[in-house]
Amino acid sequence: xxxxxxxxxxMVLGLGALAPVTEQRTPAATGATARGVAAATAFLNTLDxxxxxxxxxxxxxxxxxxxxNLPTGVTMQVGATERNGLKLGDMTPPQQQAALALVAAVLxxxxxxxxxxxxxxxxxxxxxxxxxRAAGNRTRFGRAEFYLAILGAPSATDRWMVxxxxxxLAINVTFSGRESVLxxxxxxxxxxxxxxxxxxxxxxxxxxxxxxxLMNALDAAQQKQALLDYQVRNLVLGPGEDxxxxxxxxxxxxxxxxxxxxxxxxxxxxxxxxxxxxxAAARMKEIEANLGETYFAWAGSTTNGKAAYFRVxxxxxxxxYAPQGAGNAPTTDHIHTIYRDPTNDYGSRLVSR
Amino acid sequence: MKRISxxxxxxxxxxxxxxxxxxxxxxxxxxxxxxxxxRVVVELDLTPGVLVASQIFATIDSDGDxxxxxxxxxxxxxRVLRDLSLRVDDRPCALTLTRAESxxxxxxxxxxxxxxLEAFAxxxxxxxxxxxxxxxxxxxxxxxxxxxxxxxxxxxxxxxxQRRDVQQRVIDLDVDVGTSFDAATWWVIPIAGLxxxxxxxxxxxxxxxx
Numbered sequence: 001x002x003x004x005x006x007x008x009x010x011m012v013l014g015l016g017a018l019a020p021v022t023e024q025r026t027p028a029a030t031g032a033t034a035r036g037v038a039a040a041t042a043f044l045n046t047l048d049x050x051x052x053x054x055x056x057x058x059x060x061x062x063x064x065x066x067x068x069n070l071p072t073g074v075t076m077q078v079g080a081t082e083r084n085g086l087k088l089g090d091m092t093p094p095q096q097q098a099a100l101a102l103v104a105a106v107l108x109x110x111x112x113x114x115x116x117x118x119x120x121x122x123x124x125x126x127x128x129x130x131x132x133r134a135a136g137n138r139t140r141f142g143r144a145e146f147y148l149a150i151l152g153a154p155s156a157t158d159r160w161m162v163x164x165x166x167x168x169l170a171i172n173v174t175f176s177g178r179e180s181v182l183x184x185x186x187x188x189x190x191x192x193x194x195x196x197x198x199x200x201x202x203x204x205x206x207x208x209x210x211x212x213x214l215m216n217a218l219d220a221a222q223q224k225q226a227l228l229d230y231q232v233r234n235l236v237l238g239p240g241e242d243x244x245x246x247x248x249x250x251x252x253x254x255x256x257x258x259x260x261x262x263x264x265x266x267x268x269x270x271x272x273x274x275x276x277x278x279x280a281a282a283r284m285k286e287i288e289a290n291l292g293e294t295y296f297a298w299a300g301s302t303t304n305g306k307a308a309y310f311r312v313x314x315x316x317x318x319x320x321y322a323p324q325g326a327g328n329a330p331t332t333d334h335i336h337t338i339y340r341d342p343t344n345d346y347g348s349r350l351v352s353r
Numbered sequence: 354m355k356r357i358s359x360x361x362x363x364x365x366x367x368x369x370x371x372x373x374x375x376x377x378x379x380x381x382x383x384x385x386x387x388x389x390x391x392r393v394v395v396e397l398d399l400t401p402g403v404l405v406a407s408q409i410f411a412t413i414d415s416d417g418d419x420x421x422x423x424x425x426x427x428x429x430x431x432r433v434l435r436d437l438s439l440r441v442d443d444r445p446c447a448l449t450l451t452r453a454e455s456x457x458x459x460x461x462x463x464x465x466x467x468x469x470l471e472a473f474a475x476x477x478x479x480x481x482x483x484x485x486x487x488x489x490x491x492x493x494x495x496x497x498x499x500x501x502x503x504x505x506x507x508x509x510x511x512x513x514x515q516r517r518d519v520q521q522r523v524i525d526l527d528v529d530v531g532t533s534f535d536a537a538t539w540w541v542i543p544i545a546g547l548x549x550x551x552x553x554x555x556x557x558x559x560x561x562x563x
Contacts, residue, residue, distance in 0.1 A: 074465040
């Protein structure tokens with residue numbers, strides 16, 4: 001997608017002020033932490049005292065777990081009634097621009113684009129559902145309902161965290177010195193496909209297509225191992241299920257050919273590379289080292305275009321992709337995903353070093 | 354009945370905005386089983402869809418005041434527990450309720466409210482392979498089910514196999530307690546073998562050259 005098209009699309013979405021943000025990344029920066037600290041400081045400097053108090057929180061075991069797939073107005077899985085931080089709708093345009101510059105600073109270029117596409121889908125959902133919303137219904141979608149929070153003090157050495165999220169999005173980036181950790185993170189989309197300026201946007205399209213390609217690259221015996229013989233209609237370890245590990249199922253990557261393993265790695269990369277390039281490279285190295293013990297499981301149709309659930313699970317990895325029932329049967333137009341590292345969610349391993 | 358009708362009318366007005374985003378006539382029921390040597394903990398999350406929300410809420414809100422009291426959610430939780438079944442080696446195990454939490458009617462109405470229940474059964478598992486069967490038959494007509502076993506926190510307990518019905522209402526788990534070699538054992542075997550080999554060589558007289 002060209003920069004022009006992205007920018008034009010964002011203008012239409014009402015995110016015009018954000019369009020230049022992707023161009024503002026500083027190539028000379030020494031790393032995501034340095035970029036993050038600078039962008040966080042710049043963002044906080046745009047806020048008044050009341051806004052700053054809302055946008056900043058202490059980082060602890062409770063505050064970091066306040067995130068969800070749910071829209072504003074619904075109690076989250078962890079019991080909180082509102083996301084951490086300050087929402088875009090309560091910011092001025094320059095503050096919004098500084099907020100999204102911070103999000104861009106801690107993510108990769110593709111990761112930031114994915115975030116914008118998810119926000120764009122939710123804005124479309126708000127526009128299509130708001131006219132029929134009953135008085136008193138507190139549920140809200142749309143870009144104004146995405147929150148940015150800074151947990152702990154931005155630091156080149158100490159632990160701190162950036163959270164950006166709303167309906168179908170929970171980006172949790174924990175920093176500790178030069179290292180940054182993206183897990184746990186939730187992405188989702190509804191609509192999963194929409195048109196903007198004549199261009200089709202699929203926020204999670206690559207995840208879907210690469211998974212179907214992998215499943216269809218398996219031979220019959222391998223597919224039999226990968227297929228779960230039961231329906232899976234939701235995420236198993238979605239928001240609110242921190243610290244849990246389920247018994248793995250499906251086909252082990254050690255039973256895949258080199259080409260198939262490469263396809264699995266490409267699929268995993270769709271989540272891992274949301275974060276900055278340096279952190280993503282280190283994370284991919286770790287995941288590839290454990291690839292033989294990683295499982296790929298599938299439930300549903302193997303025909304791309306139909307709904308299917310899949311899961312990738314390894315010693316340091318859990319990815320789930322779950323079409324949701326919007327109406328009754330699962331639909332390809334409403335997707336939830338989760339990305340976790342059971343050994344390092346919120347950078348827990350970094351602290352023990 | 355009047356209360357249900359009022360809820361239903363409100364719901365019809367409400368469905369327009371919610372229908373596109375949420376489940377409709379499904380009652381999502383997600384179970385996680387945490388199995389340890391002496392206990393099975395059952396965590397159950399219940400999320401009624403928009404079109405079944407008023408029906409479910411009416412069965413919880415027994416005094417009809419539009420709110421869920423701690424007593425009401427506990428009563429409902431006990432009714433749910435009666436629809437669950439846990440068996441170890443084909444013996445039924447009684448579940449004891451330890452947690453019951455309900456969201457507000459507003460959230461249930463929107464198809465986003467989740468009721469959280471937790472219960473446990475004391476199930477001392479002797480060394481050997483055991484069959485654990487869990488079944489959830491609560492509101493089975495509208496139910497959409499998920500059931501998963503958490504990975505045991507100790508190597509001494511291994512889930513060898515898991516089988517479910519297509520709807521995930523029932524799961525059978527083959528749980529191996531203490532019969533598998535743990536990591537330490539894998540070190541002991543070659544070291545013991547090497548030791549035995551060395552002892553044997555020491556005892557065997559060296560063949561003399563002709």
